[in-house]
Amino acid sequence: MTVDAPVPAPGSGVTFVMPVLNERDYLERAVQTVLQQDVDGPAELILALGPSSDGTTELAGRLAAADPRIRLVENPQADIPVALNLAIRAARHPTIVRVDAHSELAPGYTRRALATLERARAANVGGVMRADGRTPFQRAVAIAYNSPAGLGGGAYHVGAPEGPAESAYLGVMRREVLEEVGLFDESIRRGEDWELNLRIRRAGYRVWFDPQLAVTYWPRESWARLARQFVATGTWRGELVRRFGRLNSLRFFAPPALVAAVVASLVIAVLQVTGLVSGVASAVLSVVHLPIALYILGVLGFSVVAGRSLQERAWLALVLPTMHLSWGAGFLVGLVRGAKDTIDTSRLDRNTPLP
Incomplete structure (x- = not known):
């Protein structure tokens, strides 16, 4: 009602x-x-x-x-x-x-x-x-x-x-x-x-x-502050998922899924480079690299199209993964152990010059 x-x-x-x-x-x-x-x-x-x-x-x-x-x-x-x-x-x-x-x-x-x-x-x-x-x-x-x-x-x-x-x-x-x-x-x-x-x-x-x-x-105003802000925000979203579960929108789960995909791709890459996985098994496991390759291409394509200057495009290529991965990593931490005393340290000191 x-x-x-x-x-x-x-x-x-x-x-x-x-x-x-x-x-x-x-x-x-x-x-x-x-x-x-x-x-x-x-x-x-x-x-x-x-x-x-x-x-x-x-x-x-x-x-x-x-x-x-x-x-x-x-x-x-x-x-x-x-x-x-x-x-x-x-x-x-x-x-x-x-x-x-x-x-x-x-x-x-x-x-x-x-x-x-x-x-x-x-x-x-x-x-x-x-x-x-x-x-x-x-x-x-x-x-x-x-x-x-x-x-x-x-x-x-x-x-x-x-x-x-x-x-x-x-x-x-x-x-x-x-x-x-x-x-x-x-x-x-x-x-x-x-x-x-x-x-x-x-x-x-x-x-x-x-x-x-x-x-x-x-x-x-800077990359470090942006990363710290998004880690804290993601951590608290993980805490909110712990508290409220399905009431959180599904879109909140995309960044942690990206983090999981990156970790899986890195693990498989190490196994392949060291020779611990080879042949048919290596070829099959290479499928895990595809989502990351598509993500990188998507980030680069968006940066070129959306940026209005060369500097903006270069920063966008860094900013997007920073936002996604920082938020996603924070989310997983918050989901596993809770936010506890996590604070947004990007708000604590703004005395450094703008980039």
């Missing part, structure tokens, strides 16, 4: 909540796009500040001193779900707009989202994450993010018709529903949005996708 989410009185206002950790290069622009949103009623932005080491906290203080709509809360644990819950509990308004310091809201985003929430009587509405980049490496990552070849074709990455959704990117949410289902699960450090939306849907409420909503997202 589907339950209509409550609709607050007109002009009751919105609270934007933003977890922040080492975002000096992105925070000011992200905050600007939030404060420029056209909202019917009062609005506030709550920055949940983790223990940054790059001057982000000082920058946040200056921004808050310059605009009374900005409020600060401390998040010494640094975890995203903890930050979100701290900000939501401090919120003054009945609609919560989750935003990210590594993203920028399009003009009209909030007004459109509020209208969609009311029209669909949904508890949570999200749109499209449009990745972009400032360097050839970051643009290559953005191309991968925006394509089914990179992240498997989720609606908020590549678009889909408007309608009910499994989850929502960032999300514009009714606070009353969030409090009813228990806010974010603070034991889940990655994938916390998917798990929250699962509880929202289990409570009978709608989670809604609106392709007219757009958020610009800036990916990680």
